[in-house]
Amino acid sequence: MSLFLIVALPFIGALLPGLMYQAGRQACAMATFLVTLTAFIGLMTHLPAVLAGEVVQARVDWIPSLGLNANFFIDGLGFFFAALILGIGLLIITYGRFYLSREDNMGEFFTYLLLFQGAMVGIVLSDNILMLLIFWELTSLSSFLLIGYWKHLEEGRQGARMALTVTGMGGLALIGGMVLLGNIAGSYDLTVILENREVIQESPMYLPALILILLGCFTKSAQFPFHFWLPHAMAAPTPVSAYLHSATMVKAGIFLMARVWPVMSGTEAWFYLVTGAGLITMVIAAIIALFKSDLKGLLAFSTVSHLGLITMLLGTGTAYGALVAVFHILNHATFKAALFMSAGIVDHEAKTRDITRLGGLRSLMPITFVIATIAALSMAGIPLFNGFISKEMMLKETTKTVLFDMPMLVPVLATIGALFSAAYSFRFIGHTFLGPVRDDYPAKPHDPGVGMWGPPALLCVLVVGIGVAPFLAEPLVFLVTEAVLGNAAELPDEHLKIWHGVNAALYMSIIAVAGGLILLAAFNPMARSWAAAGPPAAKGIFDAIINAFVSVATVITARLHDGALTRYAAIFGVTVVALGVHAYFTGSTTAPTRDMLPMQPVAIVAWLLLLIATCMLLVYHNQRYLALVLTSVVGLVIAMGFAYLSAPDLALTQISVEVVTAILLLLALNFLPRETPIESSALRRTRDGVIAGAAGLAAAGLIYSMLIRDAVGVPISEYHLANSKPGGGGTNVVNVILVDFRGFDTFGEIIVLGIAAVIIYALTETLLSSNVRARLLNRPMGNKAGDAHPLMMVVMTRVMMPIVLMVGVYIFLRGHNEPGGGFISGLVVAIALVVQYMASGFDWAEKRQRYPYHGIIGAGVLIAGLTGIGAFFFDTEFLASSFGYFTIPPFEEFELATALGFDLGVFLCVVGAVLLSLESFSRLGRRSGEQSSEYAMDIDPSREPESEEKGG
Amino acid sequence: MEILIASAVGILTAAGIYLILRKRTFPVILGTAFISYAVNVFLFASGRLAVNQPPVLQKGVELYSDPLPQALVLTAIVIAFGMTAVVVMIGVGAYLSSQDDHIDDLDEVPPGAAVAPKEEGAGS
Numbered sequence A: 001m002s003l004f005l006i007v008a009l010p011f012i013g014a015l016l017p018g019l020m021y022q023a024g025r026q027a028c029a030m031a032t033f034l035v036t037l038t039a040f041i042g043l044m045t046h047l048p049a050v051l052a053g054e055v056v057q058a059r060v061d062w063i064p065s066l067g068l069n070a071n072f073f074i075d076g077l078g079f080f081f082a083a084l085i086l087g088i089g090l091l092i093i094t095y096g097r098f099y100l101s102r103e104d105n106m107g108e109f110f111t112y113l114l115l116f117q118g119a120m121v122g123i124v125l126s127d128n129i130l131m132l133l134i135f136w137e138l139t140s141l142s143s144f145l146l147i148g149y150w151k152h153l154e155e156g157r158q159g160a161r162m163a164l165t166v167t168g169m170g171g172l173a174l175i176g177g178m179v180l181l182g183n184i185a186g187s188y189d190l191t192v193i194l195e196n197r198e199v200i201q202e203s204p205m206y207l208p209a210l211i212l213i214l215l216g217c218f219t220k221s222a223q224f225p226f227h228f229w230l231p232h233a234m235a236a237p238t239p240v241s242a243y244l245h246s247a248t249m250v251k252a253g254i255f256l257m258a259r260v261w262p263v264m265s266g267t268e269a270w271f272y273l274v275t276g277a278g279l280i281t282m283v284i285a286a287i288i289a290l291f292k293s294d295l296k297g298l299l300a301f302s303t304v305s306h307l308g309l310i311t312m313l314l315g316t317g318t319a320y321g322a323l324v325a326v327f328h329i330l331n332h333a334t335f336k337a338a339l340f341m342s343a344g345i346v347d348h349e350a351k352t353r354d355i356t357r358l359g360g361l362r363s364l365m366p367i368t369f370v371i372a373t374i375a376a377l378s379m380a381g382i383p384l385f386n387g388f389i390s391k392e393m394m395l396k397e398t399t400k401t402v403l404f405d406m407p408m409l410v411p412v413l414a415t416i417g418a419l420f421s422a423a424y425s426f427r428f429i430g431h432t433f434l435g436p437v438r439d440d441y442p443a444k445p446h447d448p449g450v451g452m453w454g455p456p457a458l459l460c461v462l463v464v465g466i467g468v469a470p471f472l473a474e475p476l477v478f479l480v481t482e483a484v485l486g487n488a489a490e491l492p493d494e495h496l497k498i499w500h501g502v503n504a505a506l507y508m509s510i511i512a513v514a515g516g517l518i519l520l521a522a523f524n525p526m527a528r529s530w531a532a533a534g535p536p537a538a539k540g541i542f543d544a545i546i547n548a549f550v551s552v553a554t555v556i557t558a559r560l561h562d563g564a565l566t567r568y569a570a571i572f573g574v575t576v577v578a579l580g581v582h583a584y585f586t587g588s589t590t591a592p593t594r595d596m597l598p599m600q601p602v603a604i605v606a607w608l609l610l611l612i613a614t615c616m617l618l619v620y621h622n623q624r625y626l627a628l629v630l631t632s633v634v635g636l637v638i639a640m641g642f643a644y645l646s647a648p649d650l651a652l653t654q655i656s657v658e659v660v661t662a663i664l665l666l667l668a669l670n671f672l673p674r675e676t677p678i679e680s681s682a683l684r685r686t687r688d689g690v691i692a693g694a695a696g697l698a699a700a701g702l703i704y705s706m707l708i709r710d711a712v713g714v715p716i717s718e719y720h721l722a723n724s725k726p727g728g729g730g731t732n733v734v735n736v737i738l739v740d741f742r743g744f745d746t747f748g749e750i751i752v753l754g755i756a757a758v759i760i761y762a763l764t765e766t767l768l769s770s771n772v773r774a775r776l777l778n779r780p781m782g783n784k785a786g787d788a789h790p791l792m793m794v795v796m797t798r799v800m801m802p803i804v805l806m807v808g809v810y811i812f813l814r815g816h817n818e819p820g821g822g823f824i825s826g827l828v829v830a831i832a833l834v835v836q837y838m839a840s841g842f843d844w845a846e847k848r849q850r851y852p853y854h855g856i857i858g859a860g861v862l863i864a865g866l867t868g869i870g871a872f873f874f875d876t877e878f879l880a881s882s883f884g885y886f887t888i889p890p891f892e893e894f895e896l897a898t899a900l901g902f903d904l905g906v907f908l909c910v911v912g913a914v915l916l917s918l919e920s921f922s923r924l925g926r927r928s929g930e931q932s933s934e935y936a937m938d939i940d941p942s943r944e945p946e947s948e949e950k951g952g
Numbered sequence B: 001m002e003i004l005i006a007s008a009v010g011i012l013t014a015a016g017i018y019l020i021l022r023k024r025t026f027p028v029i030l031g032t033a034f035i036s037y038a039v040n041v042f043l044f045a046s047g048r049l050a051v052n053q054p055p056v057l058q059k060g061v062e063l064y065s066d067p068l069p070q071a072l073v074l075t076a077i078v079i080a081f082g083m084t085a086v087v088v089m090i091g092v093g094a095y096l097s098s099q100d101d102h103i104d105d106l107d108e109v110p111p112g113a114a115v116a117p118k119e120e121g122a123g124s
Helices: A003-013 A015-023 A025-044 A047-051 A076-099 A106-125 A129-147 A154-185 A197-202 A206-220 A229-235 A238-247 A249-259 A268-290 A295-315 A319-350 A366-380 A386-399 A409-432 A450-468 A474-485 A504-521 A523-533 A538-560 A565-586 A601-620 A624-644 A648-669 A682-707 A717-728 A733-741 A743-768 A772-777 A791-814 A822-840 A842-847 A853-874 A898-927 A945-951 B002-020 B025-045 B067-098 B119-123
Strands: A056-058 A072-074 A883-886 A894-897
Touching: A003 A015, A003 A025, A003 A056, A003 A072, A003 A106, A015 A025, A015 A106, A025 A076, A025 A106, A047 A076, A047 A474, A072 A076, A072 A106, A076 A106, A076 A238, A076 A249, A076 A319, A076 A450, A076 A474, A106 A129, A106 A238, A106 A249, A129 A154, A129 A229, A129 A238, A129 A249, A154 A197, A154 A206, A154 A229, A154 A538, A197 A206, A206 A249, A206 A268, A229 A238, A229 A295, A238 A249, A238 A295, A238 A319, A249 A295, A249 A319, A268 A295, A268 A409, A295 A319, A295 A386, A295 A409, A319 A366, A319 A386, A319 A450, A319 A474, A366 A386, A366 A409, A366 A450, A386 A409, A386 A450, A386 A504, A409 A504, A504 A523, A538 A565, A565 A682, A565 B002, A601 A624, A601 B002, A624 A648, A624 B002, A624 B025, A648 A822, A648 A898, A648 B025, A648 B067, A682 B002, A682 B025, A717 A733, A717 B067, A733 A743, A733 A822, A733 A898, A733 B067, A743 A772, A743 A853, A743 A898, A743 B067, A772 B067, A791 A822, A791 A898, A822 A842, A822 A898, A822 B067, A842 A898, A853 A898, A894 A898, A898 B067, B002 B025, B025 B067
Parallel strands: none
Antiparallel strands: A056 A072, A883 A894
16 A cells, blocks of 8 residues: 555544544444554555565655655654554554543544544654654644543643643754754755764754754653653543553654664764653653552653653664664553553543552452553563563663763662652552452442453553563564664664573662562552652643743733734834835845936826825825825826826726725715814824834835846746737737736636625625614714706716726727726726716616626626636636637627636626625615615606605 | 836825824725725836836837736736725724724723733633
8 A cells, every 4th residue: 555545544534533423433433443444454565565674665746846745655663653553543443432431522532533643654654854744743733632632621621732832842843953954964855864874963963953853852752851741641531641642642752763863873962862861751750650649640650751761772872772662662552551541441430540549449340450460560570571571671771871970870770760660560550459349439340341451451462472472573673673773783683582591680670679569568658758748740830931921922912912903003014114124234235227217297297296195185184085085186196107107907997996996985984974083192193104204215215226126037927928919819918917827816816806795795784784773774964965866967877878888898808909808897887887876876776786796796706717617628727718710701800719708707706896895885875764766866857746746 | 207106105105004003994994095006006116117118919019018017916906996895894884883983992902901811711
């Protein structure tokens, strides 16, 4: 099966549980199981190749210029982790099916679980480190959803947030580290990076890259001092804890350390950082774990401790250390997942997982007891269980590891860690299952169905199998170790066996087990003193830091973002100008390359007009009607400017939009106060004037420096000019760009325009159905025209109507070759229709309107879209136009282009949008009790006198 | 000629920003219209200025002004109308609902009211 498919399957499959939700819990779990099983089988098809030592690759160049490629590869290490993720995933899905209660939304749960699974598989199979980073972040996000799955639990929500904060920050550091690493190696492909050990270790950026990558790994794998999030994540449902927080996600950091082991390890910095962090984590977490009375809390800290152990082994930088690390990853995944599931069973059946309320479950839950005991003894490091072998090998490695020139330091600390590890394992068994049967359990405990004990039992078979016959796991462990080592080291000449002879490791092991038993015997007095003088809770420190950030952010937000638009605008304006000035004075410019155009008198006159109108506006903007008139003057000057500077299409558009905008604002002013009261102080006005002046100067300077230089590169317009006629069949290049070269843009724009009009319609409807309607009816009316619809105007607009429509059609048809086109003719026709509303009244016009304007907008979008789709029938791309020349006697030869159909869509959309907006405003007006005659003219000599009185 | 265009854009920008900094909706709407003018002219001018060279192909004519900014600005003008219409509608609606056309609702949101909830409640 393609590697792409293996990674994609969980993501695609994540849709299924949600869809199957209605089909019931069984179907939901089944779908999830089958998806995972398919991916698992797909993975297994690569087993022969991996065993043969091949590296299977699947490559798709996605954005090669960024080095971002969707590359996957599978070698021993990737295969091992993917098999763990999918294999344990299968067990967890089975377990979760029976663990979740009827109240829990199973579709949601399994969707999150599959998302997480896909992200994890993505991490371990990614070849491209940028892809790996994306999957890395996805695991943080999906685990956030999973930890907070029980949304009603406050601990769940807080634990999820804490996990996301810590692992998310680590993820940010990791991004920096990985990008540095990629830059050093000159490639973002892991397979290439792993070949460049010397280059990377000699680079001055090695240390920063190492620290950043380790930050990512340590946060993910809960290493000291970032270990505190993992215990809080235990608020998650137990299947999640078993899956994410023992077997998979927390191993992602370990995986990454193993992945970059060939190029990053072996240096002093690596040794001290990784071994040191691992050793501290191992010891501290083991001590804390012993005193946890929550079963899952105990297991969480024990997981942290064992992750520390693996980290320490990877840190040694020796081949033997890597071998033991790989072996312990396997062993830990088996016994810890089984332990979590057992703890979940106890919690599920006894309704508590507080050790102090438990005890004596041995006879009540015999199956669970056996499973938990096997797994816990393996964790304690008792012979014949797999945990024993890897622990022995770990202790052997520590005797060869020297930290700070003290040969005894590492072995002693490792023995202490192992001692506490044995102690909490014994406590897990002793205080939960052994002892007298109690009569105060919250619920009557009994063994669950096979669906819940089956998965951990299967894992226990592995625990014992590897423990008794370690040579069975040997090929796999060697294969993975080889992949970890890469070219950096040779596989050590060792074998996995139960009996290593009487050596230092054996003595250390005996001390650990015996000491563990003694600690358990003296547990009660120790626990009391621990409770009295225990270390500070990490959560308090974390919350204090977060709260400090929140208060700082609150203060800044209250200052900058206080809800006042004027304040944002002022801050934004000042910031942009400041940045621009900074760029101007620190950057370099080239000499002017263009000759100035001569200043014609007509241009100067227009400029003066614009200047005067703008200045008057600034002075008189309080009088809103005057301000509107002055704005229109400015708009018309700009239209003139477009016409003068060789942009006829723009001039036509600007003029018609100016008309429509003026009508729109007039309608709006009908409802708004006619004057703006003067509220700003002189100081405030001065401040605003300074900001505005600075911004204006900056804008003028920017555009001026642009205008006196030629474009940096050759403008792509050359292509448009050259291909407009042969490719698009039109000589008006602007129109051909709109309907052909960049037709897709235009298509989006007419949709936006249509949406804007529909928003306006919807807002009007909302307003009219609220208390605004009553307010409108009681609105005091100002002076009204005596003759709202004068005869002269009515007659004149009716005569004009066909002429204007004719002009519209003309502009539309010639648009492809001469200035014009759908946008402009749409505006012209819209104006013709609006004029009828104005002259003859809303009622009269509405009666004669046959098609609703939303329909016209929709039809426009549809026609434009269909024209684009039509291009598929000519075997070209969406919106590529076709054209041909036809002759129908006696007319001249003429051209027909499919672009005309597209332009028709544009035309309809513009007409519909403009009219729908303006009509919406007039609907507001009509509701406000404005008199609207059913006749077009208030005074009509041809009308019968009686009806005239009625209508008046 | 270039200096006229540059100063015109500067004047339009300054007027637009000054109006946007006013306290009532209508001047702010006019301000956005002015900013739109300035931006459209700016974009148009990025094709550099040319007189009597409309980008309409003709036999024997070699020089044309840059058509691409013109096409982009053409749609920008129409979209600006759509945007103005929506903003005006929102402004009118707000005024009709509350009989107040202030743009900053500072009376309802005293400074510092957005203080984040304390730690325990923050998860909800």
